[in-house]
Amino acid sequence: MSFMPRFQTQAELEAHQLAGLKWTVAHAYAGSEFYRSRLDQAGVKPEDIESLDDLRRLPFTTADDLRAGYPFPLLSVPLARVVRLHASSGTTGKRKVLTYTAKDIEDWRHMFARCYEMAGLTVEDRVQIAVGYGVWTAGVGFQLGCETFGALAVPVGPGNLDMQCQFLVDFQSTVLCCTSSMALLMSEEVHRRGIADRIALKKIIYGSERTSDAMRRRIIENFGGRVELFDIPGLTELYGPGTGLECSAHQGIHYWADYYILEILNPSTLEPVPPGELGEMVVTTLCKEAAPLIRYRTRDLTRLIPEPCSCGCILPRHDRILGRSDDMIIFRAVNIYPGQIDHVLSQSQGIGSEYQIILTRGDDGRDYMTIRVERAEDAPPENDAQTAQAIAQRIKTEIMVSAKVELVPYGELPRTDRKSKRVFDHRFEAEE
Numbered sequence: 001m002s003f004m005p006r007f008q009t010q011a012e013l014e015a016h017q018l019a020g021l022k023w024t025v026a027h028a029y030a031g032s033e034f035y036r037s038r039l040d041q042a043g044v045k046p047e048d049i050e051s052l053d054d055l056r057r058l059p060f061t062t063a064d065d066l067r068a069g070y071p072f073p074l075l076s077v078p079l080a081r082v083v084r085l086h087a088s089s090g091t092t093g094k095r096k097v098l099t100y101t102a103k104d105i106e107d108w109r110h111m112f113a114r115c116y117e118m119a120g121l122t123v124e125d126r127v128q129i130a131v132g133y134g135v136w137t138a139g140v141g142f143q144l145g146c147e148t149f150g151a152l153a154v155p156v157g158p159g160n161l162d163m164q165c166q167f168l169v170d171f172q173s174t175v176l177c178c179t180s181s182m183a184l185l186m187s188e189e190v191h192r193r194g195i196a197d198r199i200a201l202k203k204i205i206y207g208s209e210r211t212s213d214a215m216r217r218r219i220i221e222n223f224g225g226r227v228e229l230f231d232i233p234g235l236t237e238l239y240g241p242g243t244g245l246e247c248s249a250h251q252g253i254h255y256w257a258d259y260y261i262l263e264i265l266n267p268s269t270l271e272p273v274p275p276g277e278l279g280e281m282v283v284t285t286l287c288k289e290a291a292p293l294i295r296y297r298t299r300d301l302t303r304l305i306p307e308p309c310s311c312g313c314i315l316p317r318h319d320r321i322l323g324r325s326d327d328m329i330i331f332r333a334v335n336i337y338p339g340q341i342d343h344v345l346s347q348s349q350g351i352g353s354e355y356q357i358i359l360t361r362g363d364d365g366r367d368y369m370t371i372r373v374e375r376a377e378d379a380p381p382e383n384d385a386q387t388a389q390a391i392a393q394r395i396k397t398e399i400m401v402s403a404k405v406e407l408v409p410y411g412e413l414p415r416t417d418r419k420s421k422r423v424f425d426h427r428f429e430a431e432e
């Protein structure tokens with residue numbers, strides 16, 4: 001059984017998208033007071049949607065709208081039709097709560113099963129799921145998708161490295177699902193215990209945070225060079241994880257354009273960026289019933305990859321998530337995204353995968369940036385000055401800012417299986 005779309009051409013996909021867009025606007029207008037008043041304010045009626053270009057006439061939806069509508073924001077069906085809710089693990093303010101009808105769950109399972117298919121799994125695979133179970137979308141998403149696909153799910157949850165390692169050996173798990181920080185931690189643990197030869201791990205599906213090329217290389221090396229990595233995007237607002245996957249060509253993430261439309265917009269002007277340029281992901285769902293999204297601003301930054309993929313799949317691609325538009329650093333009047341620094345570091349020699357960006361304000365009133373990065377495990381400290389200078393030079397050339405680069409011994413920067421904090425902005429601390 002295949003979970004891939006049956007479209008052969010771009011035109012078929014676009015016709016499907018237009019039908020979905022018309023349905024979504026009509027459904028949201030009829031079922032949600034919030035959407036009805038927003039669309040009325042924008043002067044758009046459902047029958048005005050005649051082409052995909054009419055998407056640009058629709059109003060935006062934001063995380064603030066979700067919080068304002070707490071506890072059941074964007075609800076567009078009677079509550080009796082809702083069979084489940086999920087919430088984000090937000091730490092400040094109210095959580096984002098999203099509701100699902102039975103069909104929404106069905107669609108999500110189908111999309112997620114497609115991820116396993118795209119990663120090349122078979123029903124013989126054993127999938128160790130090392131992400132959080134609970135009210136958030138990760139654990140249950142990976143699990144339902146795995147069972148729908150037909151592989152064997154091993155639901156472990158996050159952390160617990162002893163049990164993870166034991167299961168990798170005893171159950172001969174072939175696929176590991178986790179965050180990239182957790183994948184790094186697990187790879188170091190497998191390396192430290194010397195069990196790389198006793199496990200059968202072939203693939204890692206990881207998501208939910210930014211990951212550099214250097215970190216990916218490190219994970220692969222620690223597992224003895226035998227694992228293939230697949231980045232999976234995931235957003236609670238958009239069902240959860242499983243709305244796209246990196247394919248085996250490993251040049252970007254195919255996204256399920258038959259379930260949602262992706263726009264990449266300049267976060268300041270909200271106008272489309274030229275194809276291939278960095279911008280904010282804005283999504284519009286095509287068949288989501290309980291909580292449809294109309295031009296929802298995700299705050300995630302990426303770029304479209306306009307060229308066709310060598311794997312032959314016609315579903316479009318975007319790059320990895322390169323940061324959050326909220327994380328934009330304004331440094332000496334230059335807009336910088338941490339992902340850009342990540343990118344430079346991942347192409348530099350002699351350093352590890354962990355780094356921190358520290359911003360301070362000097363007595364002279366000017367802003368200073370220090371990038372603290374770990375020396376590679378096998379690199380001699382004598383090369384530090386040369387390595388630091390080479391990195392600073394690349395940052396100057398590629399991002400057009402001056403930064404001081406400091407190398408610290410391998411293993412000195414904190415590792416965590418949660419999303420790592422990498423930017424420390426101390427510039428405004430001294431001021432009252």
Ligand code: ZN
Binds near residue numbers: 311313
């Ligand atoms: Zn591909």
